[in-house]
């Protein structure tokens with residue numbers, strides 16, 4: 385179970401995104417923060433572009449929060465928390481897209497937590513291909 389403070393950190397990070405779609409990602413290793421990042425609708429990155437091409441979404445070259453966090457990380461991580469908020473700071477679906485899922489798999493991230501429109505948080509295990517639902521407070 386993920387502590388609420390990491391969810392809060394992901395939400396606060398998302399709020400700081402300069403993009404219209406506000407997404408924030410927190411990378412963790414053994415419950416310690418390794419990196420935080422936001423999506424950047426104006427900034428492309430070669431890694432994002434390469435992975436986008438791989439999954440057939442060539443136009444998605446602008447940095448997603450998950451990939452931005454992986455680029456910033458100085459050490460390996462095992463967990464990522466992704467939050468998305470709308471302009472009124474309500475939680476929105478932040479399920480990683482196919483590009484980010486590929487990146488997370490390649491980097492060995494096992495646990496993916498993401499916010500949903502219902503205010504719940506989902507935990508997806510990339511290794512076991514399992515989904516759990518967590519209440520957010």
Ligand SMILES: [Zn+2]
Nearest residue numbers: 448481483484
């Ligand atoms: Zn993505």
